[in-house]
Each structure stands twice: as C-alpha cells, then as structure tokens.
Amino acid sequence: EDKVVQSPLSLVVHEGDTVTLNCSYEVTNFRSLLWYKQEKKAPTFLFMLTSSGIEKKSGRLSSILDKKELFSILNITATQTGDSAVYLCATTNAGGTSYGKLTFGQGTILTVHP
Amino acid sequence: NAGVTQTPKFRILKIGQSMTLQCAQDMNHNYMYWYRQDPGMGLKLIYYSVGAGITDKGEVPNGYNVSRSTTEDFPLRLELAAPSQTSVYFCASTPGAISEQYFGPGTRLTVT
Numbered sequence: 001e002d003k004v005v006q007s008p009l010s011l012v013v014h015e016g017d018t019v020t021l022n023c024s025y026e027v028t029n030f031r032s033l034l035w036y037k038q039e040k041k042a043p044t045f046l047f048m049l050t051s052s053g054i055e056k057k058s059g060r061l062s063s064i065l066d067k068k069e070l071f072s073i074l075n076i077t078a079t080q081t082g083d084s085a086v087y088l089c090a091t092t093n094a095g096g097t098s099y100g101k102l103t104f105g106q107g108t109i110l111t112v113h114p
Numbered sequence: 115n116a117g118v119t120q121t122p123k124f125r126i127l128k129i130g131q132s133m134t135l136q137c138a139q140d141m142n143h144n145y146m147y148w149y150r151q152d153p154g155m156g157l158k159l160i161y162y163s164v165g166a167g168i169t170d171k172g173e174v175p176n177g178y179n180v181s182r183s184t185t186e187d188f189p190l191r192l193e194l195a196a197p198s199q200t201s202v203y204f205c206a207s208t209p210g211a212i213s214e215q216y217f218g219p220g221t222r223l224t225v226t
Binding site for chain 2: 004041045050090
C-alpha cells in the first residue's frame with residue numbers, strides 16, 4: 001500500500017522565520033510528488049516535482065525532491081501570517097489500474113504569528 | 115472557465131438517507147477524482163475515473179458509488195448514509211495522470 005508521511009504535524013513560528021516541511025514516501029510506480037496549500041477550502045497547487053535534485057522555486061517558497069532517499073522538503077523563507085495553512089504533500093502513481101491517483105500525507109499545520 | 119464546480123456546498127443528512135454529490139468540470143479533462151477529508155487529516159481517494167464510462171475504486175470506496183457517463187460530470191452517490199461519512203468531499207480533475215489536479219470548492223456533509 002502506498003504511503004506518504006509528513007512531518008512535523010504542526011508548527012508554530014513567528015513572522016520572518018524560515019520553515020522546512022518534510023515529506024517521505026513509499027510508493028510503487030512513483031511518477032511525481034506534489035505540494036498543495038490548503039486554507040480552510042480546496043487545496044491550491046504549489047509545486048510538482050518529478051526529478052531528483054532540481055529545486056523548484058516560487059517567491060519565498062521552494063521545494064526539492066530526493067528520489068534515492070524517497071523524500072521531499074518544502075521551504076518557506078521570511079514567513080508571513082498569510083502563509084498560515086495546512087501544507088499537503090501527495091504522490092502520483094502511474095502503474096496498472098492506479099494510474100494518476102494521488103496519495104496524500106496527513107498534512108502539516110503551519111501557524112505564523114505576527 | 116468555471117473550472118471544477120461542486121454542489122451542494124453544505125448538506126445535513128439523517129442516517130439511512132441517500133444523496134448525490136454533483137461534480138462538473140469544463141476543462142475537458144479525462145481524469146476525475148473524488149476525495150474525502152476528515153478533520154485534521156489529509157485527503158483519501160474514494161473513486162476515480164480515467165475517462166467517460168471508466169471508473170475505479172480508491173482507498174475508501176465502501177458506502178459510495180460513482181458513474182461517468184460524460185467527460186464533464188462525475189457524480190458521487192451515497193446510499194444509506196452513516197455518521198462515519200460525515201466529512202468534506204472534494205472533487206478534482208486533471209488533463210493527464212502526472213499533471214496537477216484542480217480541486218472543486220468542496221461539499222461539507224454531516225450525517226446525524
């Protein structure tokens with residue numbers, strides 16, 4: 001059974017801090033890893049990673065994948081209160097009848113205090 | 115483009131009632147998915163479809179049924195609602211199996 005585990009489960013920081021969120025996975029026929037941000041509504045897409053060692057960056061957020069050690073990290077620098085959300089990691093599987101399905105981790109709740 | 119739409123936004127059901135959660139997308143995506151999210155948890159896949167006429171079970175299919183007669187619509191049917199089905203339900207679609215998934219706004223369902 002595919003498994004995605006995120007850590008920490010929750011994190012409280014102050015504005016300006018840098019945070020690192022972790023995601024490890026055990027997935028058969030792994031194709032890609034995705035990060036989503038969820039603020040009390042539907043998840044919104046952040047990054048999709050398919051290759052090891054290539055950093056994806058968007059403003060203060062960046063992410064990298066290690067396919068040998070089976071993990072990914074999401075970094076947020078100079079955090080702001082608007083970064084408070086649940087961050088979800090998910091993997092896609094392209095094998096057999098599981099083609100395309102997302103397996104989600106349990107999420108990391110990030111709270112940024114002013 | 116409306117993207118992925120879901121109706122209703124909220125619903126309260128009594129135990130044993132049935133209902134259909136509607137999901138539609140106007141992006142001509144082949145792949146569609148139904149997830150449920152319980153409080154403090156990630157999303158769990160209920161059913162998915164890789165095209166009209168083709169559906170398959172996800173991790174937690176018991177108590178649910180789906181159909182996919184058109185590319186646009188992917189309704190989720192609950193028969194004999196149970197309190198364990200109290201959750202937020204998200205529908206998603208994607209053009210390809212390794213593309214990002216686009217999520218609808220969700221339906222919050224309470225079964226009492």
